[in-house]
Amino acid sequence: MADPDPRPDGDKPVEAAPTPRVPGTIKVGSIAGSAVLVTPSWFLIAALIAWVMAPQIDAAEPGLGWLAYVAGFAFAIVLYGAVLLHEAAHAVVARRLGYPVGAIMLHFLGGATAVESEAKKPAHEFWIAVVGPLASLAVAAAAFGVSFLTPDGLIGLFVTGLWVINLLVGVLNLVPGLPLDGGRMLKAGVWSATGNINRGSIVAGWAGRVLSFVVLLWPFIQGQILGIEPRLTSYVVAVILGVFLWSGASAAITSAKVRLRLPLLVARDLARRTLAVPADLPLSEAVRRAHEAEAGSIVTVTSGGEPIGLVHEGALLATPEDRRPWMATSTVTRQLEEGLTLPADIDGEELIQAISKAPAPEYLLVEPDGSIYGVLVTSDVDAAFRAGA
Structure with missing residues (x-):
């Protein structure tokens, strides 16, 4: 050998x-x-x-x-x-x-x-x-x-x-x-x-x-x-x-x-469709547009289209609906720090290592050219893992 x-x-x-x-x-x-x-x-x-x-x-x-x-x-x-x-x-x-x-x-x-x-x-x-x-x-x-x-x-x-x-x-x-x-x-x-x-x-x-x-x-x-x-x-x-x-x-x-x-854990397959909105857009309008587009996540972007933040699902659900028209979407986002942007094709053990290295509720998935593919939610990864048990 x-x-x-x-x-x-x-x-x-x-x-x-x-x-x-x-x-x-x-x-x-x-x-x-x-x-x-x-x-x-x-x-x-x-x-x-x-x-x-x-x-x-x-x-x-x-x-x-x-x-x-x-x-x-x-x-x-x-x-x-x-x-x-x-x-x-x-x-x-x-x-x-x-x-x-x-x-x-x-x-x-x-x-x-x-x-x-x-x-x-x-x-x-x-x-x-x-x-x-x-x-x-x-x-x-x-x-x-x-x-x-x-x-x-x-x-x-x-x-x-x-x-x-x-x-x-x-x-x-x-x-x-x-x-x-x-x-x-x-x-x-x-x-x-x-x-x-x-x-x-x-x-x-x-x-x-x-x-x-x-x-x-x-x-x-x-x-x-x-x-x-x-x-x-x-x-x-x-x-x-x-x-x-x-x-x-x-x-x-x-x-x-x-x-x-x-x-079985392929980021591309587990990603949620995402909607890109300006950071200062009222939160209620961002949610309305996401529902209309059947998107399961929201990303805030600059005027040039560069992603800068991910809407935290937990923070969004905790915000009363009557307050959402008066709040900017950026108030419930998490800035895209290092480790929160992952390639859309990441999978398997590499995916688990990436999540473990920078724990977060959501991650932005991008294509090789830098364009936004979707958002990966940690709870979805956990559910997929348990389903394959």
Whole structure:
């Protein structure tokens, strides 16, 4: 799936705009141009790892006493160093392909890299996803090779634990279901086959939901399969991982379904016919002319015909009819500030982004030559979106 021109449209790598640090996180450095943040939950999992590892460390290196817990905490740091390499691989490849990358977050369940824009090609999605598991498998292979050279004891235990856990992380992340890296690879495959990124997200999301059920059921069936009776911790871990997988997969499905409806939003099709009137025309006369012309909106223009304001529907309806003959139409208009004039052909996600960037009740739609096409009312966009649900 190699791409002869790895960067979208041949652009240079894009730098992510600085984002505010998540409250409570600690910055421990940066790697691949991204800040590395540690959440408070990491200290909880590090303490848990130290507690679990302490008896094994004491058996491998007798006589350490309370230092066994310190060594266990050190193992947690080493282990998350490998997680950081996994996430850094995502960040490096994403930047190489031209995508902005935010912070790398280390948390209770591992790590996450904030690639701050959607992939433009299936190949990009695939390579950004696959390098993480490959990095984990590379660490596992290296640690496995070193394990033959290390003596028994604390170091040998650390090296063995490192290759075993990284092997598990690498293999499990290749399982095809969102939000795992394997899910993103499945998404890329479906996207490549169907030409629709959202279909890919939905398929991979459902695969992730199925996986979450398997994880939740695992403690109940592991005794029959492996002959090992589950402990309480097995159920707790299964619930945590199952909820994590379900929520991540569900979020991906919801987002994809929203994106599938976006192409239905075409500004030209949703526009209201508009009437252009002088700004000083009495409001009652402007309304009369609009009714006569069967126009659903009114725009005020200069003497030269240049649009300068949009009549606010809410302000118009709130104005008593007996006052309208004595009021200029401009008194219930909103000036055409930046962002309130949109091209008539704007649609889909671009339309939603434009509305989000400059929120307003109405927008003026213009043709490429600058002539007025109509007025787009935000409530009409919302109604069209809901109708397509």
